[in-house]
Amino acid sequence: MAILEPLAASPALFALVAGLFGLIVGSFLNVVIHRLPVMLEREWRAQCAELLGQATAEEPLFNLWTPRSRCPVCGHVISAAENIPLLSYALLRGRCAACKTPISVQYPLVEALSGALAVLTAWQFGFGWPAAAALLLTGALIALAVIDFKQQLLPDSITLPWLWLGLGLALVGVFTDLESSVIGAMAGYLSLWSIYWLFRLLTGKEGMGYGDFKLLAMLGAWQGWQSLAAIVIVSSVVGAVLGVILILVRGRDRNIPMPFGPFLAAAGWITLLWGESLNRFYLNWLGL
Numbered sequence: 299m300a301i302l303e304p305l306a307a308s309p310a311l312f313a314l315v316a317g318l319f320g321l322i323v324g325s326f327l328n329v330v331i332h333r334l335p336v337m338l339e340r341e342w343r344a345q346c347a348e349l350l351g352q353a354t355a356e357e358p359l360f361n362l363w364t365p366r367s368r369c370p371v372c373g374h375v376i377s378a379a380e381n382i383p384l385l386s387y388a389l390l391r392g393r394c395a396a397c398k399t400p401i402s403v404q405y406p407l408v409e410a411l412s413g414a415l416a417v418l419t420a421w422q423f424g425f426g427w428p429a430a431a432a433l434l435l436t437g438a439l440i441a442l443a444v445i446d447f448k449q450q451l452l453p454d455s456i457t458l459p460w461l462w463l464g465l466g467l468a469l470v471g472v473f474t475d476l477e478s479s480v481i482g483a484m485a486g487y488l489s490l491w492s493i494y495w496l497f498r499l500l501t502g503k504e505g506m507g508y509g510d511f512k513l514l515a516m517l518g519a520w521q522g523w524q525s526l527a528a529i530v531i532v533s534s535v536v537g538a539v540l541g542v543i544l545i546l547v548r549g550r551d552r553n554i555p556m557p558f559g560p561f562l563a564a565a566g567w568i569t570l571l572w573g574e575s576l577n578r579f580y581l582n583w584l585g586l
Contacts, residue, residue, distance in 0.1 A: 312420050369396060486526055514530070
């Protein structure tokens with residue numbers, strides 16, 4: 299289409315448009331991050347009540363679209379003018395327009411992160427279907443990372459559809475071939491599953507959750523089994539370093555579990571963009 303020709307011709311323009319789109323997506327990701335765990339909790343409560351033969355109380359409709367976003371303190375409905383990514387937060391000085399309650403800094407941070415990663419993704423891949431697919435994965439990884447950081451939860455409603463999407467993309471050769479994608483999904487899941495059970499048998503404790511297995515399987519489906527080693531190494535190093543820093547600086551109790559999902563998500567995004575360079579560095583380091 300003629301309207302897309304300038305984007306294909308100018309990498310800088312494409313990156314700029316992707317960044318603006320990323321800001322808008324970041325605003326929606328904040329909704330997903332807040333509402334999806336609540337939706338899942340309601341669903342689990344209803345299922346438990348059904349299994350126990352108990353009646354469930356009728357609750358108002360609550361999903362990603364309904365009701366409109368409100369201030370949790372005063373109930374003020376957020377208008378469109380108050381929901382412009384980054385700008386509204388700055389103009390409101392980080393406070394509710396009605397009751398002046400501080401707004402969580404998570405909202406502008408997620409919007410800024412989504413915009414920045416969209417720019418880098420568009421610049422790295424250039425105009426085309428791989429960039430569009432990578433932007434979809436970027437949004438999913440941001441949502442998963444923040445939800446897991448806050449709730450220690452990696453929802454199946456994100457990991458499983460994106461796993462199948464990765465397999466579907468492999469059918470047409472986007473990022474990897476189908477064989478590598480299938481093996482990547484299997485190896486990603488089974489590798490962490492094996493570590494989980496080995497750790498549990500040795501210590502009697504759970505070192506990670508099943509959501510981590512599914513997230514690595516999802517990344518394996520997108521990037522193939524060849525990227526799994528780099529993803530695990532990068533995520534483990536970053537997680538270990540950050541964990542030590544939190545213990546030393548903030549006195550974090552080492553017995554309090556730290557979610558692994560954010561580190562897997564970050565490593566998965568890094569390898570999506572620069573995986574070939576990381577793999578070459580890793581193989582050269584091993585002397586292969």
